[in-house]
Amino acid sequence: MKNMIEEFRNHFDDVVESVERYDIFVRGREFQEQSLALLRPLLNECRENKERAIKNSQEDAANAFLAFEYMAASLMEEFRFYLALKDDKVDQAWDHLINAESAAANAMKSHQVAAHLTNYIERLDALESLLFPKPAFFSTGWVVHRSECSICGVEYGECDHIKGRPYMGQLCARVVKEGTAKEVSVVSDPADKHCRAMHFSDDDKWRNAFTHRIVPPESVDHPPKSRTLEGRIS
Amino acid sequence: MSFAVTEYCDVSERARALGINEPTGLALLPRNFVDANGASDLLHESSVQTVRSLFRQNRINETRIEKDGQKIPTIQENEFSLILPTLFVGGLILTGNPHLLSIALNVISNYATDFFKGITGRKKVELDVIVQNKNGKGSKKIHYEGGPEGLKEITEIAGKVFRDEKHD
Numbered sequence: 001m002k003n004m005i006e007e008f009r010n011h012f013d014d015v016v017e018s019v020e021r022y023d024i025f026v027r028g029r030e031f032q033e034q035s036l037a038l039l040r041p042l043l044n045e046c047r048e049n050k051e052r053a054i055k056n057s058q059e060d061a062a063n064a065f066l067a068f069e070y071m072a073a074s075l076m077e078e079f080r081f082y083l084a085l086k087d088d089k090v091d092q093a094w095d096h097l098i099n100a101e102s103a104a105a106n107a108m109k110s111h112q113v114a115a116h117l118t119n120y121i122e123r124l125d126a127l128e129s130l131l132f133p134k135p136a137f138f139s140t141g142w143v144v145h146r147s148e149c150s151i152c153g154v155e156y157g158e159c160d161h162i163k164g165r166p167y168m169g170q171l172c173a174r175v176v177k178e179g180t181a182k183e184v185s186v187v188s189d190p191a192d193k194h195c196r197a198m199h200f201s202d203d204d205k206w207r208n209a210f211t212h213r214i215v216p217p218e219s220v221d222h223p224p225k226s227r228t229l230e231g232r233i234s
Numbered sequence: 235m236s237f238a239v240t241e242y243c244d245v246s247e248r249a250r251a252l253g254i255n256e257p258t259g260l261a262l263l264p265r266n267f268v269d270a271n272g273a274s275d276l277l278h279e280s281s282v283q284t285v286r287s288l289f290r291q292n293r294i295n296e297t298r299i300e301k302d303g304q305k306i307p308t309i310q311e312n313e314f315s316l317i318l319p320t321l322f323v324g325g326l327i328l329t330g331n332p333h334l335l336s337i338a339l340n341v342i343s344n345y346a347t348d349f350f351k352g353i354t355g356r357k358k359v360e361l362d363v364i365v366q367n368k369n370g371k372g373s374k375k376i377h378y379e380g381g382p383e384g385l386k387e388i389t390e391i392a393g394k395v396f397r398d399e400k401h402d
Contacts, residue, residue, distance in 0.1 A: 105352025117352065125354040142310040144280065157283025160291055164349060174283070182309070189356060191312035 005064045008049060009113060012068055015042045016075065023075065025082050036079045043072040050169045060111075062169030067114040070107035074100045078124070085131075090210045091198065094132060098193045100124055110166045135196035135209060139187040146178040235380025237391055242364050242375040243268050245322060252276070254299045259327055260338060261297040262286065263320040263364065264306055273304070280310040282319040285342065292341050294334065315358040316349050316382075318342060322373075325366040328396040336389045346382035357381045363388050365395045 019035035021027070050065035077100035084093035101124045107114035108121075147156040150173040156163070161172045190196075199206045199220045206220045207213060245263070249256045252273045257263065262285060264276040289296050300306055311317070321342075323335055342361070350357040363376045374395050378388055 108352035109348070121352055122354055139312040141312075143277065144308045144310050145305075147283075147308075157286050160287060162284055162287055162345070174280075176310070179310070185311075185313070187313045189314045189358070191314045195312070 004049075005061055005113065008045075008065070008068065012042065012046075012071075015039070016071075019075070019079075023078055023082070025085065027082075029083060029086055032079050032082055036076055036083075039072055039076045039079070043069060043076065046072055054169045057168075059168050063166040064111040064113045066166060066169045066171070067107045067111035070103045070110060071114055071117070074103035074107065074120075077103060081127075090132075091208070094135075094196075094210070095194060097124060097128055101128070101193075106171060109164055109171060132210060134188075135193075137187050137190035137193065138195045138197070139185050139190050139192075140195075141182040141185065142176070142179045143182055144176050144179045146176075148175045148177055150175050235378070235384035235387075237388075238377045239391075239395055240375050240377070242373040244372050245364060245366060246370070249299060253301075254304070255297065255301055257297045257299055257322045258324045259295060259297050260289075260324070260334065261299055261322040263299065263322050265309060265320065267320065276306045277309045278306050279317050279319045280308040281317060282308060284345065285319055288341050288345055289338065292337065294338050294341065314353070315360065316346055318346075318359065318361040320362040320364060322364045323366065323392060325368055325370055325396070328365065328393065332389070332393060335392060336386075339385050339388055343382055343385040346385060350382065359385065361385060361388070363392055365392050368396065368398070 015038060019038055022031040022035045046065050046069035050062055050069060053059075053061035053065055077096045081093050081096035081100060084090070084096055101121060104114075104117050104121045104124065108117050148154065149156045149159050149161045151161045151167050151170060152159050156174045161167055163172045163174045165172050197209050199215055200209055201207075202214075205214050206217060208215050245267075246256045248267065252267075252270065254273055254276075262278070262282050264270065264278045266275065266277055270276045286296065288294075321338065327334055346359050359378070359380065359382055361378045363378070364373050365376065366373045376388060376391055376395060378384065
């Protein structure tokens, strides 16, 4: 089993090394698009290997391939981040960068094969703080009446799965089934960095929180779409 | 990291007033144990179920304060910090089986380390440990705030608080 992981790691590293020189903002966008195209099949290979390991009940291998999958996804999100910045789509760029950070953190949680990612995550974190102003983040408070384990479906806490830990190619999450919204707070360190103020008012105008450009009122006046109370907490 | 020791309520008396099981040994108390209007207002920290699973897997016995069939909802706040459930430590634990607290804190500390894996920046953990007084009446609260690495130090502080010694 170790050989299978090692063999794949060599192949994974070869592909990553071939695109790594382009994961810098100033590289030509055509190279970054090509890198994304090279990473897509790698991501699929990670998934296929993971599925095979799950089918053969090889938990360590399944978790290792989950970590590879998250690492490939993180790198792809980093390339999408640069491309979105070049397209002047800063809100999308933010989302891609945060996705890259989350995927890298999940890779580290999934298996030791991703234990080396600390410096990579610090680099993403540095990009976040150097390229963006610190957003006003929001955090929602909930009273949870019922939640389930994403691995086995029983009441969370009554099984032996622990959220954030890997089990046969999946990270355990607590799935909230019934809850009551309690409050929304402004916080400096949110659990979800996607949850941020997108616009601010300036007299009778609305401006984008990142670019300060005036945004059409119809894009901010609409109330948020109603959402169910079901969600995943990982 | 910081530790603060303050007076807490008489846990047994308060549990009787709320109509829940009186905690003995190790127990996990709701966030608003002291000031809830009644048992139906009680709220556990969202990490309580995880800590319970970890205790069970590590054969750490916990007295459940919930009566059979009673369920206390949890409060989920999505700020990035780990707020652990209030850990009650009965006097008998500190006289007869002090290493149990050390094992429990070790389990919690390992979980906290895993929780922050892949996360840069501030790693904030909050934990209240309630130490029952020697005479079984009244108790003291040790409030911990800091990184996962400081959690293990609570064992020694709890021992000092129980013996009524000054801690540094």
